[in-house]
Amino acid sequence: MNFLRLHTALPIMCLFCLVDVAGARWTWRNPLPQGNDLKRVWGLAPDDAYAVGTAGTILHYNGTEWIWFRPITTEALDDVWGSSTSDVFAVGSGGTILHYDGSGWTAMTSGTTAALRAVWGTSASNVFAGGQSGLILHYDGSSWTVMPSPTIILNGCLNRMWGSSANDIFAVGDFATVVHYDGSTWQKMNSGTSDWLYDMWGFSSSDVYAVGDDATLIHYDGTSWTPVVSGLIYAQIRGVWGTSSSDLFLANGSGPSIRHWDGSAWTQAPMTRYVVSVWGSSASDVFGVGGEGWIVHYDGSGWSPMTVGTVEQLNSVWASSASDVFAVGSNGTIVHCNATVCSTMASGTTRDLYGVWGSSPTDVFAVGWYGVILHYDGAAWTRMVPDGSNSGSSLWGVWGSSGSDVFAVGWSGTIRHYDGVGWTTMSAPGYSYRAVWGSSPTDVYAAGQGGSMAHFDGTSWTSVSCGATTSFESIWGSSASDIYAVGVPGSQRMLHYDGLSWTPVSVPTTGSLLGIWGTSGTNVFAGGGTVFHYDGVSWQARSTGIGGSVARAWVVSENELFTVSGGEGGQILHFQNTAPVANGGEDQTVKENLGVALDATATSDADADVLTYRWTQISGPAVTLSDPNSPTPTFQGPILASQAPNSIVFELTVSDGYLQSKDQTTINVTPHTFADVPANSMYYPSVEKIVSRAITAGCAAGVYCPDMAVTRGQMAVFLEKALRGQAFVPPAATGSFADVGTAHYAAAWIEQLARDGITAGCGTNIYCPEMEVSRAQMAVFLLKTKYGKDYIPPEPQGLFNDVPTNHWASRWIEQLFADNVTAGCGNNNYCPDMTVTRNQMAVFICKTFGF
Structure with a gap:
């Protein structure tokens, strides 16, 4: 909970206040315990x-x-x-x-x-x-x-x-x-x-x-x-x-x-x-x-x-760290939040404050109504200029490149500059500015009413034509060629500058956007009651999940920010998010033309967020993923034209809706194992599967002998390895069967099959190791190995034309059909006396044991 x-x-x-943030990005910082309207107490x-x-x-x-x-x-x-x-x-x-x-x-x-x-x-x-x-x-x-x-x-x-x-x-x-x-x-x-x-x-x-x-x-x-x-x-x-x-x-x-x-x-x-x-x-x-x-x-x-914290309107927020947050608002309100609690500071004014910015915890500026400018030195707030300075024009925004290069903008085209010694009024186009931001001391923008915008190049302010007619409320960028300006409703509620021109951006809202902020071009937030996020691809509305209203904010780091509502109630929300850790799984070595499964299930997220996945092939022969947005997509490996190994590299991108994480996975594709079982053979997938499990190594160097009949000796090896895994080694043979000497290649496997109760041989004390296995015998071998020596299938129903219910293996054959291992040999027949080839046995084993 x-x-x-x-x-x-x-x-x-x-x-004291304790917040459990597991699985939750947004929490209340002011007022406490929370700031949504309460409607009933009981x-x-x-x-x-x-x-x-x-x-x-x-x-x-x-x-x-x-x-x-x-x-x-x-x-x-x-x-x-x-x-x-x-x-x-x-x-x-x-x-x-x-x-x-x-x-x-x-x-x-x-x-x-x-x-x-x-x-x-x-x-x-x-x-x-x-x-x-x-x-x-x-x-x-x-x-x-x-x-x-x-x-x-x-x-x-x-x-x-x-x-x-x-x-x-x-x-x-x-x-x-x-x-x-x-x-x-x-x-x-x-x-x-x-x-x-x-x-x-x-x-x-x-x-x-x-x-x-x-x-x-x-x-x-x-x-x-x-x-x-x-x-x-x-x-x-x-x-x-x-x-x-x-x-x-x-x-x-x-x-x-x-x-x-x-x-x-x-x-x-x-x-x-x-x-x-x-x-x-x-x-x-x-x-x-x-x-x-x-x-x-x-x-x-x-x-x-019982409610703790101010309920005054808060208009702007700035932070030097998650434990040093300043918010300013109506009636001279200044709130400071450390790591655990928010408290009101003495501002020395009752003027409404609209903007706050700092260069360090001991160098913070606040501006507001009637031209008020305050400064915090780490100990106290003091007035920097008398009330009414610059004809009393209200100041709405403040930003600086350093503590000795600070800009404050406001009403009637007011732009003031602080050089570390004092404030001076700058000459600027006569608009009313609501926001200021820059990428450097020689690249500063001011934006405001009626789509007005001005640019400072380090020497002078000049008007910028951005094509907007609606008013701007905020401006921010990740660089000189990646800048956003947002404002009141209209087709230009958000504009983006790419270093060459300003263009409208589509955002899923019809309301005003009051704030814009971010950490990079792929992690940008906008506030307008609801919070919106840009991941480098598209803008999406994001619910806080706890109510509150988001207008303006300050980003502390890639995964942490503080917001204010711009309305009554003193709302300060804290957003804290840990990026997911993408894990595309171990690199794999696979055979050509076989199904391959990618696996991102080892991906983790400390916040237990719902994650989205995107797989992108970045090199190698082109393949088609079953679902690129699944954590576990599959694809069919390519056929290697030159029979030379090749590699396919995938990039996995995982997002929690705010932050992304990437990982790469390499799939090494190698040629088919046997010269006589090519990659386009219908038996090829099953043969390669039993090879990969060390159930067989073929019949000679580099060949499998696919059409050779399976003997009872070979069958013993196939079954025991399929049942027990490639690490199993049976005990040494003791000569249990008269026709299977201890030096026979399959002696130990045959005796293990007998100990498992899967067979008693083919007669009195004999096994007949070189006898070919029929399809009827194979049914019994497979099912006893799978289900155990005491297993007895249900009564037969006469499913196959050539296997009457009184046939000695009828119940075993019909159960093999029920297990979807075989559908017969055609025309509703099973061909019980037909011998089983090594190709067919590979298929039977894979289907029986789920390989």
Whole structure:
């Protein structure tokens, strides 16, 4: 299970954070435990609470820490409920239902793609879910089924469920919908309001509350629903929970605030973030959750945040290493992340900051609104220029080739330069620039509004005509002839410069691209909410898998980067990826015109990513792979025209979607073994297979004698070597058979065959080693060797015309057919008395033993 832990104690503070990154590239760095919107909080006990939200977010509180479960879905989750610590359900968009069994979450089959907004039950085998258009599902412990619903909510949903028992369940929803289940059927109720209802809670069958739009708070007394004064005006009340009618908490989704009713008066606790759901285990242990991962806790005297880290908008990020990351944003916010924690730094300004860049950990620059420029020397941030410098033009981007060659660009054509001593304003074409980047001090680009672009050659800035009319937000390149500029929607949302001209690039999005960055021409990232990656071939959209939004980033290394969202919530994501290690298998030596299998299954990836494979032949006689994108493709080896050995070299490219790894494998092709079994013979593959396993070396130097009949002596050698492998050497012969002297070439093999119970000879104490083997005898030999001496095939059925069921070998012959070793000799005959040639025996052995 992959998770992130936020260790807390009350009062809440982050003690330490631990991320399990195995098999997971993206993790949250700010805020913690995560920054996706939370939509519901619910629990069983003070040490057993859950929160769910967008992008499949699930958190668990164990009384000490919030644990973030790595999502198994990207769908938004709207509600959570459970009967025990090992039986918890979460529901959400797209018909999503997840179940937790105490060790991990798994997806359930809901039978619908409709959005589900509510879940509640009375036991593990009596669970209800409600959602889109009034849909109601029921789970009986085995499967989910649709229940008849008393309402159809056009363009609306059932949003919450609660009950006092299995025979008293309520559901509320959009358009003032309230329905009730009495254990038999669902019935529609009169809610007494015209407003949408979002949440409900109750204490008994006659004491139930629901909340919704226009400050709606209604109460059910067992007879009817009536309005209750909430003390709010035009508020959207998103959540309700309490311990009794004199201890109610309301989540004001438009406040932001949490209101409390003590039985006599309402009090209000302002929040810095919207809270949409509340739940508690007691009057002094209450949780509230909301936007951007916001979690607060009430201890009976006051509310305190459990979410750690800033929620200010962050606009830009730069890092000198993975343990030295700077992000800047609104209201002068500067966040610094070391290897374990992110913390806010004192910036000395409340101006919004838009760009950050550094030459080292002790030489970092930040620029922003009204011309502000800050510098960090490793100890503190200080202003480099007075506010309002350069007529107060805001600065949006900063970049340098060194600490004494820094450029800042901004509004109304502003470009400022730092030479290590002071900042000066440069003369430049009068556009508004949003980004700056260069490959060297004499090759710097600034890009901005309306497709404006300028170039600095070390002496002066000149306008660049790139053909764009839409505005640029970011520019980056791997070299002077490999540069990208990205921006707002349009046909020129991404342009590429190859050293000669700028051309549009197709990217799979219709939205804006706010950032571009990379490590090389084959490892480039672009951000526009979603992250996009270029591998040197094409641009692909890549999900973070954990939600969040990606706008701008800084690449620390080929396999590590940090991103910010450019929006509220203070989101900082960390991407860490290990390149796969391609392994194309050992080099092989094979015979010509034989099937060859390539094998990349030894390829590894430390992140356990799903990998793609691509085999490319780079030298040797051309061959055709069965599937170049398979880890184990096959091909037919070439026939060597000159009978001289040749080599085929393949390159394997393995990708995890971000990084690639390559390996080469050489296949050495050698001529056929025997002069009398050419490479185009139908028996050639089988003969070469038994040769490669040392089952035979032929009948003489360089020849196989393919048409020679197999003798019983030869058969003994063939069978034992096929059964036991080429390393087996039988014990010395003792003269068991009168007609097989101990000096006979096959004596030891014949006696081993007898010891294995495969044969008892051809008569009393004789073996007949020079007798030719018939096809009937061969069937018995092969099957006894394969299945053992005690094997007896099934009763024969009379499959072959020339093998009646009373034939002594009929059952063995038919089993050989059943094993797909032979189909007979033609015309539905088997030819049982025909002798077996060495060619045929090679085929029989290979098919019998699966060679």
